[in-house]
Amino acid sequence: MIVKNLEVFYGNKRVLGKIDTKFSKDEFVLLLGYNGSGKSTFLKALSGLVNYSGEIIVEGNHPHYFVTGYVFQNPETQIIGSTVWEDVIFGLENLGLDREEIRKRAQKVLKITGLYDFKHMEPHNLSGGQKQKLAISSILVMEPEYLLLDEPLSMLDKNDRQVLKELIFDLKKMGMGIIVATHNPEVFLEFSNRAIFMDKGTIVKDSNDVLEVVDMYINEVET
Numbered sequence: 001m002i003v004k005n006l007e008v009f010y011g012n013k014r015v016l017g018k019i020d021t022k023f024s025k026d027e028f029v030l031l032l033g034y035n036g037s038g039k040s041t042f043l044k045a046l047s048g049l050v051n052y053s054g055e056i057i058v059e060g061n062h063p064h065y066f067v068t069g070y071v072f073q074n075p076e077t078q079i080i081g082s083t084v085w086e087d088v089i090f091g092l093e094n095l096g097l098d099r100e101e102i103r104k105r106a107q108k109v110l111k112i113t114g115l116y117d118f119k120h121m122e123p124h125n126l127s128g129g130q131k132q133k134l135a136i137s138s139i140l141v142m143e144p145e146y147l148l149l150d151e152p153l154s155m156l157d158k159n160d161r162q163v164l165k166e167l168i169f170d171l172k173k174m175g176m177g178i179i180v181a182t183h184n185p186e187v188f189l190e191f192s193n194r195a196i197f198m199d200k201g202t203i204v205k206d207s208n209d210v211l212e213v214v215d216m217y218i219n220e221v222e223t
């Protein structure tokens with residue numbers, strides 16, 4: 001995925017820009033930066049959820065938002081179905097896929113995320129960790145190549161954090177590109193192979209030396 005001159009304005013305020021970078025599917029990228037530095041906006045622009053100028057070019061003939069799946073920080077924001085199953089198939093029904101394809105995809109994904117046995121449950125009765133898994137499931141069924149996670153562990157307790165962390169690592173092993181915006185880079189260190197540090201809507205550091213970027217971020221947070 002190639003990103004050229006990406007720029008986002010909210011009203012008159014430029015919150016992102018101009019960003020030039022590339023991502024590949026073998027990357028697990030940490031996106032670091034203080035509150036308001038533009039991490040969420042960047043991820044949302046990559047998945048077409050906010051208006052932007054510039055170009056986002058992906059391989060194949062698909063629009064980029066088919067290839068990039070953004071999972072909201074608060075899973076509640078994303079839940080629309082009245083059962084787990086309905087929530088997961090919602091996007092696929094909108095795409096007009098046939099029923100058998102929808103069933104197969106939903107079943108496969110819910111088995112991966114461990115929610116299959118909860119498919120008849122009402123989403124609001126799920127635990128925090130299960131809600132986050134549901135939010136991820138509803139994106140995974142769309143079969144994106146990149147999973148864009150916005151503070152995926154922040155709403156969770158310690159036990160759920162561990163479970164979700166393992167799921168994210170499993171998805172990486174299955175071949176998805178992962179970009180995680182986080183204030184807790186240490187959680188993902190063992191799997192990350194690139195880190196980007198954002199400030200005031202631009203990339204100020206981008207390196208495969210993840211520790212170097214994390215150190216820079218932590219030092220700046222402390223000073």
Ligand SMILES: Nc1ncnc2c1ncn2[C@@H]1O[C@H](COP(=O)(O)OP(=O)(O)OP(=O)(O)O)[C@@H](O)[C@H]1O
Binds near residue numbers: 015033036
């Ligand atoms: N819908 C919106 N309308 C106007 N301004 C917005 C909107 N969403 C975000 N902003 C502003 O855009 C800037 C970037 O916000 P963004 O949420 O992308 O940062 P962030 O790095 O993800 O922050 P955090 O770490 O707190 O999640 C901030 O100044 C924020 O106040």
